[in-house]
Amino acid sequence: MPYSGFRVIKEALSGHKGWTPAWRDPEPKPHYDIIIIGGGGHGLATAYYLAKEFSQHKIAVIEKGWIGGGNVGRNTTIIRSNYLLDGNEPFYEFSLRLWEGLEQDFNYNAMVSQRGILNLIHSDAQRDAYIRRGNAMLLNGADAELLSVEQVRREYPFLNFEDARFPIKGGLAQRRGGTVRHDAVAWGYARGADSRGVDIIQNCEVTGFRIENGQCKGVETSRGFIGAAKVGVAVAGNSSRVMAQAGMRLPIESHVLQAFVSEGLKPVLPGVITFGAGHFYCSQSDKGGLVFGGDIDGYNSYAQRGNLPVVEDVIEGGMALFPGLGRVRLLRMWGGVMDMSMDGSPIIDRTHIDGLYFNGGWCYGGFKATPASGWCFAHLLATDTPHPTATAYRFDRFEKGRMIDEKGMGAQPNLH
């Protein structure tokens, strides 16, 4: 039964006895048309759009732990489409448009809040670069607005404008950017997929692929073999480990990224801000905590926890930009494991094995991509052709020299 304000009132009057679990807990069937490995945001979104938009049936999502327990529960909840390159910007703008209609679409309150994102400018060269980026965004139908330092001061008067080394010279704003309640994204997609017949199978770890004559026939799991005509892998963070079971080596390294949340405060930060001279970004959650993060630790890691040097680096960046942060107490910090690809951009593509499809390499931009990633992966799985906004996310782009390198760092994953 759909969720609504009317239903909340009705249930309140009848002792809340009518609520049922938001998704089933089914036993795995022996065979499915499509199996998605990974019950995170991207995997659940893929299953949801496969069922809803591409009229596919007999779909299962297989998750080794519980759904939404990986990076969709570990990010800094920011959505935006402020990319520069042609291979990326249409895809992220498609994603932002899907975010805008998401809650009505899957009938779940994901608290999508378009409070705006502001990239701060600290030098003339950076202003030139941001003007170029803003123009690229406008050309792709996104919104972008260049703000003078006076305009930034009106909206964020508490920032450190006169810093001797990195004074604030203005900013590039995207008003349609913002934040989303991250766990609710996983739950909303799970509920929407489940209600359309998708089996969400938790506590079921994939231990191998059954590949015969170059054709993937299904997956071996901790709960037995499950057959499938097509298998889609969406396990960013663990992509190399899972795909190694199919004999593949990927252009990906796993790195740890840390994030932080402060004690709850009264509203102080109206939107998302990013420091242009160091790696620091911050927003305020609806509960009041300042949610912030910085750069990856920089060495291969599957630990889901980082080390203190990066904590210090993030806090230094925060203090340089936002001195009031020094009076705030830190409540929690955590780490997530990122698929850092060789050019900083993702992969949504078929593999050389028939019936095996891959979605990964999201670096630390995976959360904002969730709806479009799911849609485009569903498009690929259902039609065997890439979605028009995801044609550049190919496996062979490294071999062919068609990298999508937003930062221009080359094949050095910890610099993207």
Place this chain on the structure above:
Amino acid sequence: MIINHPLLGPCDAQEFIYKGDARLIDRPDGMIEGAEAAFFDYAYLRDNPAGQHRELWFHEQGDRSWLVVTRNTVTHEITHVELARDVARKSGQSA
């Protein structure tokens, strides 16, 4: 993390720059048959294991030596450190 430098003793990992998988020492010969495929593999593909990982660290803020560090990527525990020069000589990549 503390890296036990073979010449200098224990050093903070912050003094180092991380390069990645130590297999980068084994640079393919550009003149061989199939060099293009070998360089694609060398430049872009990684094993990326969860567990023991041999990797290159550059002591930029120290003696500027390259080290091969054996570290567990799940626990961050470092079990072995050697000079990359010695590793390269053993594999015939350096005189």
